[in-house]
Amino acid sequence: MDVERVLDATAQLSTPVAVVDIDQARRNITVASQAARAAALALFPHVKSHKMLALAREQLAAGAAGLTCQTVGEAELMAALSPPEIMIPVPVAGRASIGRLARLAHRVRISTVVGDIGSARELDDAARRAGAEIGVFIELDTGYHRCGHSVTALKSLAGGLGRMSHLRLEGILTYEGHVYARRDGALQRARAAYEQIVAAADEIRAMGIKLERVSIGASAGRPVVRDHPRLTEARRGSAALGDLTQVEVSAMRESQCAYGVVATVIARPSRGGFVIDAGAKALSYTQSIEGNHYGRIVGAGGTYSIDRLADEQGMCDTVEDVPSIGARVLVLPTAHAASIDCFDTALLSSADGCRPVLVDARGAR
Template sequence: MIDKSSELPPAGPLRWRDVVETPAVLIDLDIVERNIRRCQDQCDRLGVAIRPHIKTHKLPLLARAQLAAGAIGITAQKIGEAEVMADAGIDDILITYNIVGDHKLARLRRLADRCRLTVVADSAAVVDGLARTFASAKDEIGVLVECDTGMNRCGVLTPEEALALARQVASSAGLRFAGLMTYPAPGHGNAACEWLDNAASLIRSAGIDTHTLSSGGTPDLYAMQHHPSLTEYRPGSYIYNDRSLVTAGACTVEDCALTVLTTVISSPAHGRAIVDAGTKVLTSDLFGMSGYGMVLERPDSTVISLNEEHGRIEYTSELPPAVGDLLRIVPNHACVVSNMVDSVHLIRGEHYVQAEPVAARGRIT
């Protein structure tokens, strides 16, 4: 059981610009706390429980803060992420990813012995694997049927398929049908709830209890209407936000908690500067936009291209950045940046807090 009173650490006496070596990932805890609070308030208004996706931050410290603010549990994408969180004492975890293969299923079974685990499935083959693994388990494992409500990723395509899979789960020893889960396409969060509602009605009319209806995604979080049947929401990126969410109108630049701190290492020609962050920190994720991030100190500039260790910035004003200047870049997509560094640097405004190991970094299996 985690300590529900977990608080994030306070500011220290030093300024981050005096201690952090670049390139580095900075996380502003003042903004994180605001984002957690705003999301919790919105979910309270909607009458849904929050089960935040920790793939964004991969930090037990922040998972604990989300739980302390009212989350009912966490979501992880991979068994490895869930193992790290269970090691940190987090005891209610949903893995929103089909678990396929005997080795992974054996890990899942071991993990289920040390936390309350729920998984998803979108095919008879995935349910078969889970049933084989949990038939002899002491406790049943909860299974949500994943539904494709327009994302064109995983998920059953119709409520009738959801019913067929619910029947298979409900009749398998070791498995408990827990409900339905979807990850809607951005802009379709409300329509996705109607899809889930129809499927749940069909399943209930077949006499199968359907407890959980789980949706998620930050882009639609603040545009969601009240859906009486929705029980939980899984936002991930809201804790940091990023350039894609600013562009989508889901937050402002002031809501972006994660920035990449870089140093100008060359100012070779007017209009062009080179910083020490390339794809190894910012990643090459464009997320449908042009440019690789937003430079906070230089709104006149574009991160026009990246090599592995070089970032090329083009600017329009007369004032060139000087070699040695520190620039902070809001990346296009914060979740992938978290996976690039061993530690992030926690800050509060101008103050340094501490370095924090990204415990679930690289846990891709």
């Protein structure tokens, strides 16, 4: 991110301000697209990481096979771009949400996850009433322990899905979010997850069940994907904008981060350190992997870690060279996806100028 340009562009704006270096974001999108093609993977960028139609449009133009959304609300908004497919890689539950998803399947190709036969029947009924067809995945737990199941449970589930008239079984997926559990060993954990899901797909196929797609998630595993040619697609989220979590696991360099929050120094307490006007409601309460900071401050003549957060303030306690009150700084957050959802708009900064854009899917459920 071009820190000097970003700080200059926001000099007349009240802070905190969410900023995207669109030039860097485009470079990141290109790299992700090229890496996917080199690994023969279909790329489904995850829009939860930016929630902007503007960036989703850039990702589709770069060759994305579709978009990944975390919620039905995000999918409804992103359907305006007419992507080839929208995937929701978590189960959708509740009559209202399932009904919305079935209706959306009239406008765009939809796929999602089913976790048991009961919810699959409910989804199948909704699709039948809407006159639609919905693609479904089954989810393997490779270590993150969220919505995934064991191979044994997936065999039973996959067998039952063949009786659904308006659902098509697309494949198997996982979210290997546990690669971010520690700074070291991320690629080893990714490799293990990829080996597990390929083996699980083989076991289910041995039952005579067709599974064409094997889908993975976490961006940090990108360097080793080419070692696993039987994977078919990737749902990358953090690859476009990046954050310090990606830097901590060596998935990208700090200079490749394309998102930050501009803040102002508002206090220099007598105890030492300083305070900025960006807290949990601008940065989120997500800590670094090692749990020792909430983001890194650059600008104002130094680099500092945010040690504590209040709702609207960030505290840097262990600082000797304290910036002056009124100084503008740029914060690189630990979790950009959680941060950007705190803002109605973001400033797109480029060498050609700046413009505000809506964070279209902010709060969309």
